[in-house]
Amino acid sequence: MLFMVEMAVDIPLSFDRSEAERLKAAEKEQFQELQRAGTWRHIWRVAGQYANVSIFDVEDNAQLHELLTGLPLYPFMTMKITALCRHPSSTYDDDR
Template sequence: MLFKVEMDITIPPGFDPDGLDRLKAAEKARFQELQRAGTWRHIWRVVGRYANVSIFDVESNAHLHDILTTLPLYPLMTITVTALCRHPSTIHDDDR
Protein backbone atom coordinates (compact mmCIF):
# COMPACT_ATOMS: atom_id res chain seq x y z
CA MET A 1 0.00 0.00 0.00
CA LEU A 2 1.25 3.44 -0.87
CA PHE A 3 0.89 6.41 1.45
CA LYS A 4 1.80 10.07 1.13
CA VAL A 5 3.16 11.21 4.47
CA GLU A 6 3.70 14.88 5.26
CA MET A 7 5.99 15.49 8.22
CA ASP A 8 6.39 18.90 9.85
CA ILE A 9 9.04 19.13 12.56
CA THR A 10 8.79 21.67 15.37
CA ILE A 11 11.84 22.14 17.57
CA PRO A 12 10.83 23.44 21.01
CA PRO A 13 12.57 26.63 22.15
CA GLY A 14 15.66 25.87 24.19
CA PHE A 15 16.01 22.33 22.80
CA ASP A 16 19.57 21.09 23.37
CA PRO A 17 21.51 21.66 20.10
CA ASP A 18 23.77 18.65 20.66
CA GLY A 19 20.76 16.45 21.39
CA LEU A 20 19.10 17.73 18.22
CA ASP A 21 22.21 16.89 16.17
CA ARG A 22 22.12 13.34 17.59
CA LEU A 23 18.43 13.00 16.76
CA LYS A 24 19.00 14.26 13.20
CA ALA A 25 21.85 11.77 12.67
CA ALA A 26 19.72 8.92 14.02
CA GLU A 27 16.79 10.04 11.84
CA LYS A 28 18.99 10.02 8.73
CA ALA A 29 20.29 6.53 9.52
CA ARG A 30 16.74 5.20 10.08
CA PHE A 31 15.51 6.87 6.88
CA GLN A 32 18.32 5.34 4.83
CA GLU A 33 17.63 1.91 6.34
CA LEU A 34 13.96 2.18 5.36
CA GLN A 35 14.87 3.52 1.92
CA ARG A 36 17.22 0.60 1.26
CA ALA A 37 14.42 -1.79 2.28
CA GLY A 38 12.09 -0.15 -0.27
CA THR A 39 9.70 1.01 2.44
CA TRP A 40 10.43 4.76 2.26
CA ARG A 41 10.29 5.15 -1.52
CA HIS A 42 10.60 8.92 -1.95
CA ILE A 43 11.28 12.05 0.09
CA TRP A 44 11.13 15.73 -0.83
CA ARG A 45 11.87 18.82 1.20
CA VAL A 46 9.20 21.47 1.57
CA VAL A 47 10.76 24.81 0.65
CA GLY A 48 11.01 27.26 3.52
CA ARG A 49 9.95 24.82 6.25
CA TYR A 50 11.51 22.08 8.34
CA ALA A 51 9.21 19.58 6.66
CA ASN A 52 9.07 16.85 4.04
CA VAL A 53 6.64 15.00 1.82
CA SER A 54 7.36 11.30 1.51
CA ILE A 55 5.95 8.19 -0.15
CA PHE A 56 5.88 4.96 1.86
CA ASP A 57 5.20 1.47 0.51
CA VAL A 58 3.95 -0.71 3.38
CA GLU A 59 1.65 -3.67 3.95
CA SER A 60 -0.99 -1.89 6.07
CA ASN A 61 -2.04 1.21 7.99
CA ALA A 62 -0.78 -0.39 11.18
CA HIS A 63 2.59 -1.15 9.59
CA LEU A 64 2.98 2.50 8.58
CA HIS A 65 2.05 3.61 12.09
CA ASP A 66 4.62 1.25 13.59
CA ILE A 67 7.32 2.60 11.26
CA LEU A 68 6.52 6.25 11.89
CA THR A 69 6.70 5.78 15.65
CA THR A 70 10.25 4.40 15.31
CA LEU A 71 11.54 7.62 13.77
CA PRO A 72 13.84 9.45 16.19
CA LEU A 73 12.22 12.82 15.41
CA TYR A 74 8.69 11.38 15.77
CA PRO A 75 7.99 13.16 19.10
CA LEU A 76 8.67 16.49 17.35
CA MET A 77 6.53 15.79 14.27
CA THR A 78 3.07 16.72 13.12
CA ILE A 79 2.16 14.07 10.55
CA THR A 80 -0.54 13.95 7.88
CA VAL A 81 -1.13 10.64 6.07
CA THR A 82 -3.00 10.14 2.79
CA ALA A 83 -3.65 6.68 1.33
CA LEU A 84 -2.82 6.39 -2.38
CA CYS A 85 -3.78 3.95 -5.11
CA ARG A 86 -2.58 3.28 -8.63
CA HIS A 87 -3.89 5.69 -11.24
CA PRO A 88 -5.28 3.88 -14.30
CA SER A 89 -3.34 6.14 -16.71
CA THR A 90 0.13 5.55 -15.26
CA ILE A 91 2.81 4.09 -17.50
CA HIS A 92 4.92 2.87 -14.55
CA ASP A 93 4.55 -0.77 -13.53
CA ASP A 94 5.81 -0.14 -9.99
CA ASP A 95 3.01 2.27 -9.04
CA ARG A 96 1.06 -0.19 -6.89
Protein backbone atom coordinates in the same frame (compact mmCIF):
# COMPACT_ATOMS: atom_id res chain seq x y z
CA MET B 1 0.07 -0.04 0.26
CA LEU B 2 1.25 3.42 -0.69
CA PHE B 3 0.90 6.39 1.63
CA MET B 4 1.81 10.05 1.21
CA VAL B 5 3.04 11.44 4.51
CA GLU B 6 3.53 15.16 4.99
CA MET B 7 5.86 15.72 7.95
CA ALA B 8 6.71 18.98 9.67
CA VAL B 9 9.34 19.02 12.42
CA ASP B 10 9.28 21.56 15.26
CA ILE B 11 12.06 21.08 17.81
CA PRO B 12 11.68 23.67 20.60
CA LEU B 13 14.50 26.21 20.82
CA SER B 14 14.91 25.25 24.48
CA PHE B 15 15.64 21.60 23.59
CA ASP B 16 19.24 20.47 24.20
CA ARG B 17 21.17 21.23 21.00
CA SER B 18 23.51 18.23 21.16
CA GLU B 19 20.58 15.86 21.77
CA ALA B 20 18.74 17.40 18.79
CA GLU B 21 21.79 16.78 16.58
CA ARG B 22 22.01 13.19 17.82
CA LEU B 23 18.32 12.63 17.02
CA LYS B 24 18.72 14.17 13.54
CA ALA B 25 21.67 11.86 12.77
CA ALA B 26 19.71 8.82 13.99
CA GLU B 27 16.72 9.90 11.89
CA LYS B 28 18.88 10.20 8.77
CA GLU B 29 20.41 6.76 9.34
CA GLN B 30 16.99 5.15 9.85
CA PHE B 31 15.56 6.95 6.80
CA GLN B 32 18.39 5.77 4.57
CA GLU B 33 17.94 2.15 5.74
CA LEU B 34 14.23 2.33 4.95
CA GLN B 35 14.94 3.94 1.58
CA ARG B 36 17.41 1.20 0.63
CA ALA B 37 14.78 -1.39 1.64
CA GLY B 38 12.22 0.28 -0.65
CA THR B 39 9.88 1.15 2.22
CA TRP B 40 10.49 4.93 2.16
CA ARG B 41 10.24 5.26 -1.62
CA HIS B 42 10.45 9.03 -2.07
CA ILE B 43 11.18 12.15 -0.05
CA TRP B 44 10.95 15.79 -1.08
CA ARG B 45 11.87 18.78 1.04
CA VAL B 46 9.26 21.51 1.37
CA ALA B 47 11.08 24.69 0.36
CA GLY B 48 11.62 27.12 3.21
CA GLN B 49 10.35 24.77 5.92
CA TYR B 50 11.70 22.01 8.15
CA ALA B 51 9.25 19.67 6.45
CA ASN B 52 9.01 16.99 3.79
CA VAL B 53 6.55 15.06 1.67
CA SER B 54 7.30 11.36 1.53
CA ILE B 55 5.89 8.26 -0.12
CA PHE B 56 5.90 5.01 1.87
CA ASP B 57 5.30 1.51 0.53
CA VAL B 58 4.20 -0.69 3.44
CA GLU B 59 2.13 -3.83 4.07
CA ASP B 60 -0.68 -2.05 5.92
CA ASN B 61 -1.72 0.82 8.21
CA ALA B 62 -0.22 -0.92 11.24
CA GLN B 63 3.23 -1.17 9.65
CA LEU B 64 3.11 2.51 8.69
CA HIS B 65 2.08 3.46 12.23
CA GLU B 66 4.91 1.41 13.74
CA LEU B 67 7.44 2.88 11.33
CA LEU B 68 6.39 6.50 11.87
CA THR B 69 6.10 6.31 15.66
CA GLY B 70 9.55 4.70 15.76
CA LEU B 71 11.26 7.65 14.07
CA PRO B 72 13.72 9.45 16.38
CA LEU B 73 12.13 12.86 15.64
CA TYR B 74 8.55 11.58 15.95
CA PRO B 75 7.86 13.45 19.23
CA PHE B 76 8.52 16.73 17.38
CA MET B 77 6.50 15.97 14.23
CA THR B 78 3.12 16.95 12.93
CA MET B 79 1.94 14.62 10.16
CA LYS B 80 -0.78 14.40 7.58
CA ILE B 81 -1.22 10.92 6.08
CA THR B 82 -3.04 10.12 2.85
CA ALA B 83 -3.62 6.60 1.52
CA LEU B 84 -2.83 6.29 -2.20
CA CYS B 85 -3.78 3.84 -4.92
CA ARG B 86 -2.54 3.27 -8.43
CA HIS B 87 -4.01 5.55 -11.07
CA PRO B 88 -5.29 3.56 -14.07
CA SER B 89 -3.52 5.89 -16.53
CA SER B 90 -0.08 5.45 -14.96
CA THR B 91 2.60 4.04 -17.24
CA TYR B 92 4.74 2.85 -14.31
CA ASP B 93 4.52 -0.85 -13.47
CA ASP B 94 5.69 -0.37 -9.86
CA ASP B 95 2.77 1.88 -8.82
CA ARG B 96 1.03 -0.55 -6.52
